[in-house]
Amino acid sequence: MRVVCILVIFLSFSDAVSITSFLTDGENKTSTSLESKKLECSDLGILRQMINQETVIRLTLVKNVHALINDFNLMKQSLASSEATVTELQRTIEVLNLTVNSLQQTNRKLQYNSRISEAKTKELETKLQTVNDNVNIIQEDSDKKRQEFFNKTNSVLDDIKIEVRYLSVTLLDFKECSDSQAEIRRTFTEILNKTVAKHETLLKRSAYEQLKLSSAVALLDAAYRNLSKSNCDTINHHAFTAGISSDNSGWRGDTLMFPVVIYSEGTGYNSSTGIFTAPTSGTYVFYVSVQSAYQKFIRLNIVLNESTKVQVMTWYNSGSSVEIHQTGTNLVILPLRTGDRVWVKRSVDSIGYHSNINLATTFSGFKLY
Incomplete structure (x- = not known):
């Protein structure tokens, strides 16, 4: 910049000298030299101003350069911090990947255990359905036996009624025969006792069948509870x-x-x-x-x-x-x-x-x- 300013000053000075020489003759040489000195003084002032401006510009550039250096250092620090953050994020990602792999393994184990539990549940449902079917069959058999017992009891009662009527007619017919009354009473008593004994036997048999049915139902209920408890214990173990x-x-x-x-x-x-x-x-x-x-x-x-x-x-x-x-x-x-x-x-x-x-x-x- 300084060289350019000096060249500009010299060019302007030489041009001024040539123009002055061309416009004046030999008689004006003294006045020309005076004017030349004035021009040199003015050029020196301009040169000083330009040097001062150059100094100001240079100081400004130095300040800008220092500011740029500081910005560059801040950018380096920020870049180092960013790299550390990226490294930490990569470590975090690796830890998360390990956690995801562990969770996937756990999920597979849970799915496997879930399938096993579903299979056991289906098996228990099948067994429960079989138990229910057996209970229904036993209930039907009990109902049939109870109905048969009632039918037999009614039949026996009808027979007793017929026999009582027959004996009544017989007693009326043989009322006059006092000798045969005792025998008729004994016969009637024997028939009545046999009928009562037969009826009591049927009642006892019916009660025994009912106890057997109740015992079977209780055993089935206990088996169902044991199966349910076994399934729960297996799941929670x-x-x-x-x-x-x-x-x-x-x-x-x-x-x-x-x-x-x-x-x-x-x-x-x-x-x-x-x-x-x-x-x-x-x-x-x-x-x-x-x-x-x-x-x-x-x-x-x-x-x-x-x-x-x-x-x-x-x-x-x-x-x-x-x-x-x-x-x-x-x-x-x-x-x-x-x-x-x-x-x-x-x-x-x-x-x-x-x-x-x-x-x-x-x-x-x-x-x-």
Whole structure:
């Protein structure tokens, strides 16, 4: 910028000199030199003004450059913060993916258990229908037998009436014969006694059949209740046992996971996280057995929703002269609500654990009632 201003000044000065020389003659040389000095002074003033303006412009540019540098630094900080946020979001997405996979596994287990429950329910409905059919058949048989008994009783009563009439006629006919009256009375009494005995036998048989029917109905009702109770107990039963198949003498993690599932009924235990989530409310029993690493000690806590309930400990303080793996166990009974979580957590000052393919370290739990 400075070079351009100087060139402009020199060009204007040379043009002024040539024009002055062309318009004047030799007699005006003195006046021309004076005018030239005045022009030089005015050009120097203009040059100073331009230099001052250039200085102002330069200072303004310097300020703008500093402002741009500050904005650039702020943009770098914002970009670093954005990258950290993206990294955290990626970790969150990975955790969510693990959670989704766990939920999908749980959903598949629930669907499988639901299909099993539906099959058992259909089987129970079929058995109940069979029981109802048997009850209806027994009821029909009882009604038929009762009707037959009533018919026989009415027939016997009709026979008795006929015999009584016959005896009455006979008595009228043989009224005059006093010798035969005693025999007629005995005959009438015998017939009447036989008829009454026969009637009492039929009544007793009917009462016996009725008792048998009542007993059969009671047995069917008890069988139905037992089937219903068995189905409910099967649906509400939850139990698991899991273990560890490898040794880790330098383990310093937080949650001790038991990935090898030995037995699992119902839902609740997640082998990928080592956490048991209560599917229903009730009283549960949990048991932990752990072996310490070689010449080390370990303390584990059975935790309910981040709250320590009991501790398993194996302590070693024999130096390097004893080769031993110690075993620690503990059991706890806990009242759980639906959604409560239970797991095994390492204490701060413990190191490592011992296990093998025979699963020397295990974690178990089941619903008591």
